[in-house]
Amino acid sequence: MITVTTEDFEEQVARSERPVLVEFWADWCPPCKMLAPVLDEIDAEYGERLTVAKINGDEEPELVARFGVMGFPTMTLLKRGEEAHRIVGARPKRRLLSDLEGHF
Secondary structure, three states: OEEOOOOOHHHHHHOOOOOEEEEEEOOOOHHHHHHHHHHHHHHHHHOOOOEEEEEEOOOOHHHHHHOOOOOOOEEEEEEOOEEEEEEEOOOOHHHHHHHHOOOO
16 A cells, blocks of 8 residues: 655655556545545555555645545545546445446
8 A cells, every 4th residue: 555645646646657546535524534544445456456545635635626535435446547437425445345346
């Protein structure tokens, strides 16, 4: 799993050859804390086909605005920098993988 900032977004996410699942999160967000171990598991299991990235929305307001994020957690699956799928709110691992099925 990688942490992304405004400064390295283009290099880490937009130019990635693999799909990137970006989670917009915040320290004060309880659902974000519940989602963290799920994303760790997905990263460990699918890391060869999918990059999992985290963006702290409080520290990166430019990226929050760019993607129109209205609440945390919001996950955006990006393929070559373009949004392919969006998920708002925490999900159990099985449901999250079902929502992402066919995208990576």
